[in-house]
Structures are given as C-alpha cells and as structure tokens.
Amino acid sequence: MAKSTTTLTGEVTPLAAQSMRQPMPSVYVEEPVTIIIFGASGDLTLRKLVPGLYALYAQGLFRERFAIVGYARRSYDDSSFRERMREAVKSFSRFPVEDARLDEFISRLYYHKGELEDIESFRALKVRLQDEARYPANRVFLPGDHARIFFAGDSKSPTGLNSLPPRTPNLGREL
Ligand SMILES: NC(=O)c1ccc[n+]([C@@H]2O[C@H](COP(=O)([O-])OP(=O)(O)OC[C@H]3O[C@@H](n4cnc5c(N)ncnc54)[C@H](OP(=O)(O)O)[C@@H]3O)[C@@H](O)[C@H]2O)c1
Numbered sequence: 672m673a674k675s676t677t678t679l680t681g682e683v684t685p686l687a688a689q690s691m692r693q694p695m696p697s698v699y700v701e702e703p704v705t706i707i708i709f710g711a712s713g714d715l716t717l718r719k720l721v722p723g724l725y726a727l728y729a730q731g732l733f734r735e736r737f738a739i740v741g742y743a744r745r746s747y748d749d750s751s752f753r754e755r756m757r758e759a760v761k762s763f764s765r766f767p768v769e770d771a772r773l774d775e776f777i778s779r780l781y782y783h784k785g786e787l788e789d790i791e792s793f794r795a796l797k798v799r800l801q802d803e804a805r806y807p808a809n810r811v812f813l814p815g816d817h818a819r820i821f822f823a824g825d826s827k828s829p830t831g832l833n834s835l836p837p838r839t840p841n842l843g844r845e846l
Contacts, residue, residue, distance in 0.1 A: 703807030711741025
C-alpha cells in the first residue's frame, strides 16, 4: 500500500504525487554582490557553501558580477584558497561540473586571513572591500561558524542586501 502524507490543507496526497510537483521558481541575483564567508576553511564551506554557490552560478542565477571572499585564520592566499575550493566543488558538487564554468567561478573567489575576535582583521577586510571594482558594494555575510556569528538585517545598504553579525565588535557599524 502506498505511503501517504498530509498537505497543509489537510488533504491526503500519495507520496508518488510529490515527485510531480512543480519545481521551485528560480531566484536570480539581479545586482552585483560580494559574498563574504566566515569560516571559509571549514567543512561546511567545503562541502556545502561553495559547491552550492557553484551550482547557482552554473545555472546562471548570478546575472551580475559577483565576488566571494573567504575569511578564516588558516594561511591561504587567493591562489591556494581557489585551488582548495576547486577540489571541494569537484568532490562535493551535486550539480554537473564543467571545467570552463568552474574556472570562471573560481576566478571570483578571494581569501582574507583573519581572526573573528580581532577587530584589526575586520578593519583590514573593510579596507580590502573598498575596491568596489573587484568587490561589489552589496554585501552578504554567510556564517560558516554558527557558534560564533549571529546575523541581523542591516539598514546600510539601499538595496537591503547587506546583513551583518552584530555580536562581533563594531563590525555592524564599520563594514
Ligand atoms: N560541516 C557541515 O556539513 C555542517 C552542516 C550544518 C551545520 N554545520 C555547522 O556549521 C558550523 C561550522 O561547521 P564546520 O564543520 O565548517 O566546522 P569546522 O570545519 O571546524 O570549521 C570552522 C571554521 O571556522 C573558522 N574559525 C574558527 N574559529 C575562528 C576564529 N577565531 N577566527 C576565524 N575563523 C575561525 C575555522 O577557520 P581556521 O581553522 O582556518 O581558523 C574554520 O574555517 C558549526 O556550527 C556546525 O555545527 C556544519
């Protein structure tokens, strides 16, 4: 006998019918954006965040230029971080990986070495991000270390795209 599940309206729908549901509508990133990933050398970034961003890119969901900046303590530079992320995408992507697309994606990645507890690290990041030709001014902060970073909406960006971790000293005001 087929298993069944209950919809929000209370109707009972066979599980088989779920595979015939319409796909989710696509959501495009319509504006230039810089995505900053805290905990960028960690497992979550390697297994989920960067392969997931690659999948969005490969499906054409970034319609404007973008940059991804990884932030962690380990001693990567842009070049070694890119190679690490290239291997991560190849290992963990659930979306087919094409070398040319992957090269394009990887070229948008950067690494910023810093401590979460050190305000000077964030000041250096702020200075770096002022190069808006490379790092578009709309900023999205992704937590790769949930235990340390908490997020809240921010009013600084006219587009509302910025979100900031207010528990990190001054970051909410200074980035
Ligand atoms: N892994 C998963 O698939 C997964 C899935 C769901 C949720 N999560 C959650 O995501 C969070 C991260 O998990 P993870 O598996 O990625 O952990 P992880 O492998 O231990 O990575 C932690 C990251 O945080 C960075 N970090 C730690 N302390 C730092 C500091 N003081 N300053 C700067 N960077 C610092 C580390 O960088 P350095 O080592 O370079 O300093 C590393 O990049 C956890 O809360 C976990 O529960 C993980």
